[in-house]
Structure formats: structure tokens, C-alpha cells
Amino acid sequence: MKLDTTSLKLFVRVAETGTITAAAEAEYIATSAVSKRLSELEAYFGTPLLRRNNRGVELTPAGNALLNLSRGVLHNLEDLDLQMQEYTSGARGNIRVYANMSAITQYLPGETQHFFAKYPDIGVHLEEKVSPVITREVMGNGADIGICAKLPHGYELAEFPYHTDDLVLVTPLDHPLADRESIAFRESLDHAYVGLHTSSAINLELLKAASLANRPLKLRIQVTSYDALCMMVQAGLGIGVVPRGAIRQYVGGLRVKVLTIRDAWARRKLCIYVKDVERLSMAARLFVDHLVQSAADQESIPLQRPA
Template sequence: MALNFHQLHIFYTVAEKGSFSAAAQALHMTQPAVTMQVQSLEDYFGTKLLQRSTKRIDLTEAGRALMPYAKSSIDLIRDTDQAMSAFTKQLKGRLQLGSSLTIGEYILPRLLGPFGQEYPHITISMKVMNTAQIMEEILNHQLNFGLIEAPVNHPDMHMEAVMSDELMLVVPKDHPLAGKSSVTIDEAMRYAFVLREQGSGTRLVMEEQLKKKKIDPASMNVVMELGSTGAVKSAVEAGLGISFLSSSSVKHEVALGLIKLVKISDIKFKRQFYSIYLKSALLPISAVTFLTFLRERDLQQWL
């Protein structure tokens, strides 16, 4: 019997999850199949790798020694997929991903066209939802990966920055600030704001940057909180207040002269967009190719 990557991947997942049943769920396998593959690996090395008990699974000394090599093999496969994705032009298949609101509605639609021209045989199915929903569907193996607007911490998730963005001050076309090329944050804070709801990625980035400037977000005159970027844009256009939004999300309205973008001279609302997926999962080559596309291309040419 030859040593194979599949068995190392299964062993590593069992050790990470702490049980055969959890590993089986993560790997889309039956528990007996997972157990059999680990036993085959133990037979190959001629030693026990896991100590089994009714409550938990512990690594033996041999298992602890094997763990870094198993992880290295998984990382190597991922790196290999990423390196070769640039040369794989005839990919076929369906890519399922989740995307948070701003990315899904205003960023990705402009990128899927160029990606589709380069990889015409990959079909992308995208769900637009909040970060919590994306994480839940990834954990339940309903999505390959997600793209989100703010970092998250989860022991089973791998997270990586793949795109950058900047929030800009957005004002009605006839607002007192509309004729200015730039203003200070103190000048902007004198006016009424229409903002995204608490907990949204856009709101979190704005509040974090204000706090860094020793400005309490609670001191803002927030006249309205809305659950979508589209609703905020409509409210600003109607003159109900000003806001901070991604410049990519208001490109159309600015071009039509419905609203104005104003630079803040003394603060930058820059942020990263992140990909998230299960640490135990090996992404399909179509997903690796799409993430490589986001990382390595000059996306601003399309945004």
C-alpha cells in the first residue's frame, strides 16, 4: 500500500475536529469510511496515530509527529492548485459562493464579466446575504466559500484579504458640501447622516476609523438607519442626509449627477474584502481560479 494525500487529509481533519463523526461531516464521507482510511494509514506506518475513547480522540506521539507533515501536504496541494489555475483555461463546472451585500450587488457584477470571458465554461451561482448566513452555509457545506466586508474569527474558517475598497462621503447634489472638493471630518459631522444598520460591514469600518481619530460614532446625528446600500443611496438622493458608502456602489448615481462624492481630507475609510472557507476543505479548482483572479488582477480597471 502506498501513502496517499487523501488519507493524510482525512487524518488531519479527524485530529482537528476531535472526532470521526465531525470529520465525516466536514469531508462529506460516512463515519465508517473515515475510520477505515485512518486505520489504513496506521497500518501503513505500523503504529497508532490516534487514541480513541468514548468521549474524545487524542493524538499519540506518532500522530503528533505526523501532524505538521499532513498540514504541509494540504498546504502544498492548495498552493499547487493556485499556481496552476492561471494555466487552466478550459475549466468547467459550477461555482457556488456567498457574498455580502455591497460586494454582491456592486463589486462582483462588474468582475464576473471579465472573469467569464477568460473562463467561459465556469458557471457561478452567487447568494447575496449577510456574513452570519454566509458562514452558516459554508459550515453546512452549501457554499464553497464566501466574500465578506469585515474580518471574522472562527476556529474552522480560513480568512484572507482578496480585494480593497474605500468608503467616501456621499452627499445630495444640492447639499452645502456638494461644491467642495474635500472637507474635514469635523465639517462633515455637523450634518445629518443616513447610515447602514448596526453590524453591517460598511458601518463597522466607518465606526472603527472614527474611533481611531478619537471621534465617538454615537456623537453623529443619525436621522435614519437602513438595511441596504440601495436604500441609503435613495435617502441621500432625496436629501434626507449624507452618508459614507463604497465609491463603487454609487458610480452610476454620481455619473448621472444625482449625488456627489466628497473627499475627507483628514481621515481615510479604507478596508479589505475577505474570502472565507473551511480550513478542512480543499476548494475546487474553479474556486481557486476565481480567488486567484481576484488577488492577482488590477480590479480597478473594471470598477
């Protein structure tokens, strides 16, 4: 005999009802089948579990021990089943998310906080990556969800609209361009730039725009964060391009000027990428749905929920 939950359930039922007949009736099973299960249990453990008398049955010391243990095991199995159902429904789970610096600094903190308020038992493992790495990792199953700038990436990924990034030019207050309110990008190319790291989507966009203008991009120094870029600009090392929303937390304490870039590419799209919507865990699908809804509410984007 192999120990199984059915036998344990029947044993607990017999102990609770006090008779094999009552247990059989409660479980809609033949009395002989219950008796057989009990005999198999006693043979399995090698000790009597029940004493039969005119009133029914009473537990032996071994039977009392098994009753307590069986109740714990059955309770844990029920809890296991409930928790696994929660994973299926999305109430529990862990999600791997790769996002670019722009999404992390501007949008994800507040939106993830609201998501946790609704689903406190779902964990989100968030890492910052540059856009080309994000789409590659989503395609290779390194991440469940990727959030980055909409760029040609060459992979067959499901795409959902997220927020719009308004890129702006920041200059020192005493810079020749500081008296301007807006500027065409090509007009800024006479000046030295503070850039972001080489593979960042913004850096690639600036190099592309400079190439289309048949002008070099004069990168004096490159950094890995928006706050570092703004501090370098304030120190007079050059001018730089960052998302408008990302510098709000820095500009209040920094002496820099913010100029609108008039070029169309300065209004770039952020997108949410997944490899296969149908193969996402329910928790991941709920997170994507939440982010898409949040962006649609804020920016009047036509809503596209995961299928």
C-alpha cells in the same frame, strides 16, 4: 452472473471482428475467457445472441438488439467518465459564493464574466449577504467562497486579499458640507445620516468610528442598497457613506456631492475567505485563483494563489 461492462465490451468486440479469436486477440484475453463471457450473457438474457459457423459468428435478432443497446450504454459510460474527469479538473462544477454588496456592485460582474468566458460549464450561485453572515456561512459550509470586508470574525478561515474599498461621503448639493472636497469623519457627525442596514460592515464601521470620536451617529433612516441611499441623500434626508466605485453608476443621474473621507478606515480591505483550500472543489479553486489574479492585476496586490 451480474451484468458488467467488460462482458458488454467483449460482446461488441466479437460482433465487430466477426470471430471470438479475433476479439480475444484484440482485447489481450484468452479465447476461452471470451467464450465463457458470451455464454454467461446468453444465460443472463435467456436467449441466444450468436450463431457460430465456419466463418466465425453472426448475430441473432436478440444479438443485434443487444449490440445497439451495448454501444449506447458504453458510449454513455465513456461520456460519464469524461464529464466526471472535467469536474475533477475544474472544467465543470457549481460554486456557492456569498458576497457583500460592495463586491457585487463593483467587481464581481466583470470578473465573473471573464471567468465564464474561460470556463463556460462552471456555474456560480451568487448571493448577497452582510459580512458577518458571510464568514459564518463559509465556516459552516453554507458557502464555498465568501467575499466581504476584512473584519475580526473569530473563525479559522483561509484569507486572500481582494480589492480595496475607498469609502466616500455623499451629501445633497445644497448641504452645508457640499462645498468641501474632503472631510474628516468626525466633522460630519453634527449632521443626520442615511445609513445602510444594521449588520452591514459599513454601518458597523461608522458606529465604531463615531464611538471612538465620543459622538453619536445620528441615523435618520436606514436602507438596504447603495442606490436607495444615494436617492435618500439627494432627497435631502441626510448624508451617507458608500464605496466610491459603487456610486459611479448612480451619481451621473443624481444630484449629490462626493467628498473624500480622510480617515484611514475609509480605505478598507475586501478579502476572499474559504474554510479549507485543500477541500475546495477544483472549480472553486479556479474561481478563487481567478479573483485573486484579477485583483492583483488591477491594484498591484502581491499575488497569493490558493495552495
